[in-house]
Amino acid sequence: MRYSDKRFFPANATVDLAAYLRSGKSRGKGAIIGGILGGVAFLLLLGLLALLWIRRSRKLQKPRRGDILGATELQGPTSFYYHDLKVATNNFSEKNKLGEGGFGDVFKGLLKNGKTVAVKRLTVMQTSRAKADFESEVKLISNVHHRNLVRLLGCSRKGSECLLVYEYMANNSLDKFLFGERRGTLNWKQRFNIIVGMARGLAYLHEEFHVCIIHRDIKSSNVLLDDDFQPKIADFGLARLLPDDHSHLSTKFAGTLGYTAPEYAIHGQLSEKVDTYSFGVEIISGRKSNDTKLEPxxxxxxxxxxxxxxxxxxxxxxxxxxxREEYKPEEVKKIIEIALLCTQSVVASRPTMSEVVVLLLSRNSSELQPTRPTFIDSTSRVRGETSSSSSSSASRATVSISQFSAR
Known part of the structure; x- marks a missing residue:
């Protein structure tokens, strides 16, 4: 290139440019071609890198979105160091204990990043098959994401002991507000929101997740409340996580007598309608389902x-x-009738949990017509509309199995 403030050639004259073109011809052309090719190659490289980055980003995001919508690809759970969780819970001290149950004790933990979690201790890992099944189930349950289900954040394993890390719920369990020291602090609107939230959580487990998950132990102590008193069903994965030879009471039964459908407690017939049966009126009545202290x-x-x-x-x-100024008698009556529908003796007569959600939110005042439920008393006698069963089967019921659990 050449620059000047004067003309290179005389005006209105013909000039032979051959001498100029021959000078540095190959070098000029090479520079131009090299520059063009280099620029094109650089642009292609940038485009390829951008394409690879976009595809990688979509691949990383796809499983998480798919987990909610029902895709088959699942993310693995977060693995925690056993030592870190031991330190977070102050060596599983009694001061940090949040609760205990048939599946294990729960402790409050403070992680190094300042996040508060709930840590459940399980001792179920006895065989290599049990460990493999457990890891598979943890992977499945860690992909369950719903606003009304407590989220499993990850796990840690050491020998036969397994630690499950859940999100922490500041308001603890629902039973504290129904029967415990905080009874009477929930108003009617909060209770109704808890009823609907629980129904939605169960509907997701039964009908919207990759597989149908049956909780088998729905009761107020397994319902946690967040800061806004929104319900989150807890321990919904333990029925799947525990090996077949581990349960609350025996090798063939997982659940709590008094909160379990008769066909499951007596005959071992398990379906999602077992959870429907456990969805009742305990929250409305303020009493436990197996409480017999009723007068006269x-x-x-x-x-x-x-x-x-x-x-x-x-x-x-x-x-x-x-x-009594907070609720309308007609609204409460409708919810109790829905609860009665959930406790029908004939399994097919019980609504699905998605149908329960529709009934709860519907403004239709059409009358519901439940039939007489099944009653099983402490002597294992079956009363109400139910088929007769053998004494050997009925002998498993040692306390009341009639459930009118309040949601």
Missing amino acids: ETQYLLESAWKLYENENLISLVDESLD
């Missing part, structure tokens, strides 16, 4: 509720701690 006669909650329904006096079942 001793009777279980479900039996008492049915008698009140027959006598058109369901409003008497409502928890006395609720402010």
Whole structure:
């Protein structure tokens, strides 16, 4: 290139450019061609790198989105160091214990990053097959994401002991608000939101996740409340996580007697309708389902509720701690009738949990017509509309199995 403030050639004259073109001809052309090719190659390289980055980003995001929508690709759980969780819980001290149950004790933990978590200790790893199955189940459950289900953040294993790390719920379990020291602090609106939230969480487990997950132990102590008193069902994965030879009470039964459907507790017939049965009116009545202290006669909650329904006096079942100015009797009556539908003796007569959600949110005032539920008393006698069963099967029921669990 050449620059000048004067003309290179005379105006209006013909000039032979051959001498100029021959000078540095090959070198000039090479520079131009090299520059063009180099620029094109650089642009192609940038485009290829950008394409690879975009494809990698989509691949990393795809499993997480797919987990919610039902794709088959699952993310693996986060692995925690056993020592870190031991330190976080102050060596699993009693001061940090949040609760205990048939599946293990739960401790409050503070991680190094300042996050508070709940750590559950399980001792179930006895065989290599059990360990492999457990790891597979942990991977499955860690991909369950729903606003009404407690999220499994990860796990850690040392020998036969396994630690499950869950998100921490500041308000603890629902039973503290129904039967414990915080009874009477929930208003009607909060209770109704808990009812609907639980129904949605169960509907997701039964119908919307990759596989149908049956909780098998729905009760107020397994329902946790967040800062806004939104319900989150806990321990929904333990029925799947535990090997077949581990359960609450025996080798063939997982759950809590008094909160379990008769066909499962007596005959071992398991379906998602077992969870439907456990979805009832405990939250409305403020009583446990296996509490027999009812006056003037001793009777279980479900039996008492049915008698009140027959006598058109369901409003008497409502928890006395609720402010009567906060709810409409017709609304409460409708919810109790929905709960009665969930406790029908015939499994096919019970609604699915997605149908329960629709019934709860529907403004349709059409009357529900539940039939008489099954009652099983402490002597293992079956009363109500149910088929007869052998004494050997019924002998497994050592306490009331009638459930009218309050959600």
